[in-house]
Amino acid sequence: MKRYSAFAIFREALRQHQGWTEAWPSPEPRDRYDVVIVGAGGHGLATAYYLGKNHGITNVAVIDKGWLGGGNTGRNTTIIRSNYLQDPSAAIYEKSRSLYETLSQDLNYNIMFSPRGVMMLAQTEHEKRGYLRTERANALQGVDTRFIGPAEVKKLVPIINLDGPRYPVLGALWQARAGTARHDAVAWGYARACSAMGMHVIEQCAVTGVESAGGQVTAVNTTRGTIGCGKLGIVVAGHSGKLADMAGFRLPVESVALQALVSEPIKPCIDVVVMANTVHGYMSQSDKGEMVIGGGADGYNNYTQRGSWHHIEETVRALCETFPMISRLKMLRQWGGIVDMTGDRSPIISKTPLEGCFINCGWGTGGFKAIPGSGWAMAELMAKGNAPLADAFSMYRFREGRFIDESVAAGVAH
């Protein structure tokens, strides 16, 4: 595998771009690996990457039933921020955000991290008080965030309408170092870096069963044969319930569809991410000029990857109030992803009742931002048996009543 560099582009330009090689190989599965990760979304791939990079474990396969990044990793609206309220969340999301800053260099793959700043509008007195509290909590946690007034909001986002009749903008929680990244590139970059360490990234290979002996995981059954493993990591987002069922345990997880849409491309007019949680919508502009728009999740379990029209209507209505100039934009595409929601809306990075089997799930509507940090913590947990960043996110917290209550802090998809 050749390194990407400015020199390589120059060299290839001189020879009609004939010398580029495949970004990563597509190997046949071996009989056995030290570690098998199910799910080649961002979290699964990042877990494999940090197993190799931080812990020297490289006899690893990452297997996926579809194509690389075809799950939520390639379907999300790419908001990256870390200004959460609770300490365990702030710790892992901030670790993640800081890893994103240098991820392109680390992976030798341009993931287009754009720290353009994310603002969450306060449109009721309650929301304002909530964000002031988060601002103080973040100061103690070492997360750089600030509550700003309406005038500063308007300066940062000239196209915003501050005095909506029902929900005027009272200010915003502003994280200047937050931003976006290119979602596919995150999956591709990790896959390439994993392959470069000798790991196998195996697509079109669905896991259909989990084998164990004496309470210890031994292998997975797949559509391409049985693959033995020393340790197993389940990292399949919306399909976690199914995989847990194969491994013989139940999860506090429900799967629902979350959707997003993009408009026709227009000239640059907004260079930050704006989230309006009270009215339920958020928007940013992609490098191609499309408005990237998201809103609420379905209220009932489903695996349809579609979404519902009334959510689009609600989201678009809210955003037309907030940004009147978008009211005549045409929408180009709409899609859905199946997100895994836990009882307290915080993720699970945990050992499981099956020895040697670990699970990473429950990122729900907001796990793109967490990919590097989650992979970092999950790799440490799988390699050493415990990880400080993952401690609080054990699946046993529900039985013990130690919830990480973030739904109050962020009552919207993000």
Added chain:
Amino acid sequence: MLLLTCPHCGVTAEETEFAPGGEAHLKRFGPGSDDDAFEAYMFNRKNPMGVHFERWRHAYGCGKWFIAARCTVTLEVFGTYPAQTTEPPAGIVETIKAKRPEWEGYK
């Protein structure tokens, strides 16, 4: 968009007229039950890919609770019935079995 029929007032309407209430027929264990039972009741869910029994409320209609049997993959609704029951009525189970021979049955 889902279309649901309220078994109480007979109205068929779009999902926006109803409020979803999560998995149905959860068993709540009494005083003295252990943490595992309480966790199972509070948090652990079947979350199946396929037949799902779930609670709905006719929020902008008669206001009453009922249960819908629905496929989580195709969104097909097999039927609805009042909430005052601890397991799916035989008629609904038959309907589902006819349409989904591979279904493992209600457990």
